[in-house]
Amino acid sequence: MHIAFIGFGEAARAFVSSLKPLGIGRFTAYDIKQGTAEADPVEAAAAELGVALAEGPVAAIEGADWVIAAVTAASSLEAAQSVEGGLKAGQVYVDINSVSARRKQDTAALVRARGAAYLDMAVMAPVHPRGHRTPVLVAGDHGGAVAEALSRLDFDFRVAGDEVGAATSIKMIRSLFVKGLEAITVQAISAAREAGCFDEVYKSLSGSYKVLGWPEFAEYQFERMMRHGVRRAAEMRESANSMRELGFANGGALADAIASLHDEVGSLGCSVPEGGDLGAIADTVLAARREKG
Template sequence: MQIQTVGILSPGDMGQAIASVLNQNGLKTIAALDDRSERTRQLAAAANIQDVGSLTQLVIESDVVLSVLVPAAAAEVAKEVAEVISNVAKQILYVDCNAIAPQKVKRIAQLIESSGATFVDASIIGPPSRVPGRTRIYASGKQTDEFQQLRNYGLDIRVIGDEIGQASGLKMSYAALTKGLTAIGAELLIAAHRLGLDEQLWEEVSSSQPELAAILTRSIPSMTPKAHRWIGEMEEIAETFKEIGLTERIFYGAADVYRLVKDTSLGKETPEECERNRPLSEIITILSDETAPN
């Protein structure tokens, strides 16, 4: 099958960035924007994604559907898509790009394949970016050759195996390091602030762990408007680790950190509203003050 039209579920920060790359390289991208927020509509318009209205119309017009959602929505949306595929009897490739546990993506694969469609497990590592090389899409499954067509349209797709769950497992392992470290860093800096030791701690970290200081300086400010999305991702990591006999408690704790951040003024900002040059010390002060126990 020659891919000509790509359906995006959904054109949020990452979805619209992927669509923008595909559009710039000659592919048509579409989305079902009925009942979607004004922000989502604006992101879609900025990426030149065409609105086809309903999920049914998206399936009818698409050759491949990329599912790029918050983890909690992945299974339910897949179920809805599978029902549409069965109803319209459309041959389509469904690529799950969500940050979900391998055991969950295997269940989704069975659901999609039972509807008559083909399935690829994929994971996105890197920020929403239109710069080549900054964002990688790892893929696994027996239908990855078809998905790899999108390499000709600007996406960095890297096949790592033919088993569903391998790509998702890689994402879980990598995000456990990056986003887990951000959660630990945010919590320990808030703790030091409340203990009146933030300046002393930061001086020591900057001196003895300059690489770590640089990572936290970069990662914590960019985390705050995304914290609401990362709660589910930490929970998926916890379930992944539990499934293979490791403790899940570390990452349920990380989810709790992001849950606290989500309810602050910084957590309620959109990425567009976030002040990119806000000092880390100011961010920690706000997070500390707004999450302090009564």
């Protein structure tokens, strides 16, 4: 089997790491960072994992059985357009990007017009440490040989429906809650620290919402936003699109606000201080925010 990746970031690398021991014959990839100042990590990861980097997206998918699209949310349709000229009947385009149902439907139309199958796949948990065995939802062309391959390769998958968008809709709506909870936690704790009332706010929140598991819960929310905020902001903008597609204008505005905060915190370039408690973590974010102006 030959699997090609369009986008060779964290998700693609995690998938290769867990798929490789299964005897996959060949991995190829193309990443938009190739040929830029940001190419070194991509090239190093490809060399370590035994993935052949192609000179362009069409070259990457030549002869591939599966094409797994794993790019940023904002580039999902462009990724499909970049390989459109090389897609052929018999290939399966696996779209794991976190985008709205309409975006996936537009992508599916492009892929199917070339004779390839389209699989709407929503990755429902962090890709580490399980790689491709991370729980996923699938929709679209999930039957027959595709279902057999998913089972044979030990994907932890569940069918969300036949219509493209059924899988990603579940993730997009869930993301509004998950990333919204992160955002409101980070904002409230940061504001409490800035206002000098952290102890009182923390005591109230941890007492009222004991089930969340304080302070570890809040520390984890900070860590996720500090490390992955920019990427998760792009996903939240697609969640905003999902809300608007469903007729929820205020839901779209809410998701936009959540995206903005994720982008702000993720863009600070700071990380959780070693051994730091929740207050120290919040102080790190506030200090980076002041420095950035």
